[in-house]
Amino acid sequence: MTVTASVSTVSSPECGAGRPDGEYILIPAFNEAGKIGEVIAGLSACGYTRVVVVDDGSRDDTAGRARRAGAVVLRHPINCGVGAATATGLAYLSNVGAVAAATFDADGQHDPRDLAAVFAPIYDDGADVVIGSRMLNPEGMPRVRRIAQRLASWSTFLLFGQWSTDSQSGLKAFSRRAIGTIQLKTNRYEVCSEIIAEIRRRKLVMREVPVRAIYTAYSLSKGQGFTVGLKTLARLFIDRILHW
Amino acid sequence: MHPIQWIMLVFAAIAEIAVVAGFRRGKIAAKGIFFWTVLWLLVGLVAVWPDSTYIFARWAGITRGADLVLYLGFLAVFFLLFRHTLRMEKIERDLAALVRVLALRDAPEQTNQPRADGDK
Incomplete structure (x- = not known):
């Protein structure tokens, strides 16, 4: 197998300033006005000051709050889905010449202190894509979510031939090469599996590091529920059949 | 008739x-x-x-011609639904590509150093 995919055990250091120039955080957001400001402030406090928010046609003031919090905001005039928003963000980052970028959920599920560990293999180990895996540190993860993640990872592996312990993680880092190479076509949650497929297709180097997910009533209400998960799976199967 | x-x-x-x-x-x-x-x-x-359906029904191994028509009808509906789904998917992707062009066109001045702490 030409793809290098291994599991690193980088521990999560505390926050620190002085992040490299050209390092960005990309946040796809839809109707997150209540949380986005807090998420950006948390990132800023950790030294991550270059934040790009793609507002995916929100009906609330997500864009305004993100802008006031200091982020660069790109706006989708209509809601297209998290996959489309991620693709827009990566296209923007490629245009501005980002050296590295990490996707980060807008619902407060991720801890900014995990970012340093997620970025580290990009700079130190020649990785192109780093998956922040909740399954390598599943403490506090609801059992149903754990089972769902395993199913999703196995489905992704069977469909695309690339294993990841947490294929649906929203916390991923990308090298400049990955930002410029990965081509995303799917619009919704199937984008997570599509990124895993792209890693294999483009012969990118993948690493995984453990991250801790913060589960609150709010973050659990967002993201992929059971029904959305099934729809995502169905879309993945159709997509695989069409592009076999 | x-x-x-x-x-x-x-x-x-x-x-x-x-x-x-x-x-x-x-x-x-x-x-x-x-x-x-x-x-x-x-x-x-x-x-x-x-009665023409009997000829095809017997050939297909189905006893009644009406059953054959029913089965073929179901197949046709599934085929059309699948085709419709594919078209919808293509339209959605084309729409997202268009939306992306608009979002990038209206993006703030591209800079390698946007600051999350505003104008500081």
């Missing part, structure tokens, strides 16, 4: 007229008019000559 046969025949005729009208207005492609015309001709044939 029984009333149901007349109903099927008239329905097929109206549907075919609609197909031809759609083709003339440019809403149906050449291969589309071929597919629909063959389909409605078959429906008309079954309406006028119901």
Whole structure:
């Protein structure tokens, strides 16, 4: 197998300033006005000051709050889905010449202190894509979510031939090469599996590091529920059949 | 002919007229008019000559001609649904590509150093 995919055990250091120039955080957001400001402030406090928010046609003031919090905001005039928003963000980052970028959920599920560990293999180990895996540190993860993640990872592996312990993680880092190479076509949650497929297709180097997910009533209400998960799976199967 | 046969025949005729009208207005492609015309001709044939289905039913290993028509009908509906899903998917992707162009066009001045702490 030409793809290098291994599991690193980088521990999560505390926050620190002085992040490299050209390092960005990309946040796809839809109707997150209540949380986005807090998420950006948390990132800023950790030294991550270059934040790009793609507002995916929100009906609330997500864009305004993100802008006031200091982020660069790109706006989708209509809601297209998290996959489309991620693709827009990566296209923007490629245009501005980002050296590295990490996707980060807008619902407060991720801890900014995990970012340093997620970025580290990009700079130190020649990785192109780093998956922040909740399954390598599943403490506090609801059992149903754990089972769902395993199913999703196995489905992704069977469909695309690339294993990841947490294929649906929203916390991923990308090298400049990955930002410029990965081509995303799917619009919704199937984008997570599509990124895993792209890693294999483009012969990118993948690493995984453990991250801790913060589960609150709010973050659990967002993201992929059971029904959305099934729809995502169905879309993945159709997509695989069409592009076999 | 029984009333149901007349109903099927008239329905097929109206549907075919609609197909031809759609083709003339440019809403149906050449291969589309071929597919629909063959389909409605078959429906008309079954309406006028119901026993014709027995020939195909026996060949397919199904006892009753009506059952064969039913099975084929289900297959046709599934095929059309699948085709419709694919088209919707393509339209959604094209729409997202267009939205992306608009978002990037209206993006703030591209800089390698946007600051999350505003104007500091």
